[in-house]
Amino acid sequence: MRTSLYPAVDELERRARALVRAAPGLLRLGQVGESRAGRPLWLLSAGHGDRHILSVAGAHANEPVGGASALRLAALFARRPGLLEPLGCTWHFLLCLDPDGAHLAHGWQPEEPEPSLTECHRYFYRPAFARQPESLPMPPGKPLPESAALVRLLDELRPVAQFTLHGIEFGGAFVMMTREVPGAADDFRQTAARLRVPVDRHPVDGPDWRLDPPGVLVLPDGHGEGERDPSGFVAESTWFHPRRHGTLTTLIETPAWAVPSVSDVRPVTDPDREIARLSEVLLGRSRELTAVLGTRLEAAVPEDLAPLRDAARELLDVAPSIVASWAAEPPGRFQGHFATRGISARRIPLRVAAMASRALARTDPRAAEILDDLVREWSRELEKTYDLRWMPVAVQTGLHVRTMLTTARLVCGGS
Structure with a gap:
């Protein structure tokens, strides 16, 4: 069976089960909820440390790279379990937060080395804001089943770090962090430079966040109500929910087509x-x-x-x-x-x-x-x-994986 560059939802589960079979003492797969249409939400876990890290993929239906990045890091842990030991953590991967949206968006697969932007958009779908599971309604609104499952998981794990893996069709790379972690911004920029991914000097996301140029946005102290992003984002979010547990949330955005002029x-x-x-x-x-x-x-x-x-x-x-x-x-x-x-x-x-x-x-x-x-x-x-310059999928996932690992080491104190 051909392995997709961007795994579809069913392929994510199949490949995760293959990893578990290859490393049964280290990896395990379980269901942590269901989507609105009854599709399972799968959690792949690596290691047995006392602390927890959570990576969330597939929050937006048009961003399939996150699932590929999650599988890549899990496979790295299966080959090199010693990477987890200095962190003292169990690392969890929510393989696709919005499987319903992913099913509606799936269809296009990049034909490297020269994929088509037009063909990419023939299959495009990004849900309306109320259907995006990382968004939580202002009380007394009822969260989506996927959102509720993620909130339960965050409250159960109380992770030291939550990484949410995003991918933009074209532009530059950037990160958003709910608090400053000394060294993390420079590590991200160095990773992007090594991979030759341009960093977005001033992203349009997070207009009320503090810009640490280039390409890093940090949540200001005392941030609460009043997020003014006109695309609909408000202060209630699964990014912010685990702050009560001391969790650092880091959103990592990587482009499929790079635009050098953003730098x-x-x-x-x-x-x-x-x-x-x-x-x-x-x-x-x-x-x-x-x-x-x-x-x-x-x-x-x-x-x-x-x-x-x-x-x-x-x-x-x-x-x-x-x-x-x-x-x-x-x-x-x-x-x-x-x-x-x-x-x-x-x-x-x-x-x-x-x-x-x-x-x-x-x-x-x-x-x-x-x-x-x-x-x-x-x-x-x-x-x-x-x-526009196509970024091979290995580069896109590489930015996710390396940024997660370097940030986790800073947060957990591993070498």
Whole structure:
């Protein structure tokens, strides 16, 4: 059987069971919950230390690299169990937090060495915010079953560290940490440099977090209510929940296609003009999508495709607030700052077109065809504008694995 570069959900379980068979005294696999559709949530555990570390993969359906990274590190422990001993920990891997979303997104596999950005987006799905399991509703809202399972696991394990493994389609690498760990930021940047992965100097994520440039965001002291990310992120999250146990949460973002210009430190002479130009890219493409879609996203679609419709509609609706948030930021000074926002301005409408096309494919094939043309056009424009460079999957997972290991050593005091 061919091994996928990005393992599908069922393949994650199959490969995890093979690892357990190869290292039965070290590794074990158990179920820790179910998804909304009744799919199992699998936890692969390595070692028998008193302290615990948890790695969470597959929190977003469009980011399959996390599962590949989890399997890679578990396989490393199976070959070299001595790596765990200095940490004094048991290391757990939640192989896919959103298996339902992963099933809807799965289909595209990169054909290295030259995969297609257009083909990648033919299978694209990123759930609407309320369907993302790392998000916890503000009380008295009821969490998703996947979210509740993760919270139970965090409260049971009380891990010293939680790593959440993310992957962006194109851009630069960065990390977000819920507290500062001396040496961790420099280790991450050195790892990225060795792997030749550009670091995003000023990510668009976490606008209220403290930036330690390049590429590191740290949660400010006293952070609570008021997260203002217009994409919907609020203070309640499975990232923040285990702070009551003293847990460090580190989000690691690695790109599939790297954009070197996100690291560019050359000065910008007219920041206001740059923001106005990029804002018009996002708003102009949003208007173009609105003209194509009209009321089509309000019409009925097959039940299995409704999540695609809902996600596309939500993302299109937040575009103006994203532009407003850029205008409210302190003026950027470097080319990399505007490269990151230019990527975001193009990523959002591309995602909308891709998901809306899939949602309408059966009920309105003509509209789906027009949207497919936009996916092709905008993908090509991205490749031309930003000189996208494919990162082999081994490099993507390498950034995850090395960052987890170096951070864990700092937190646990291992050598």
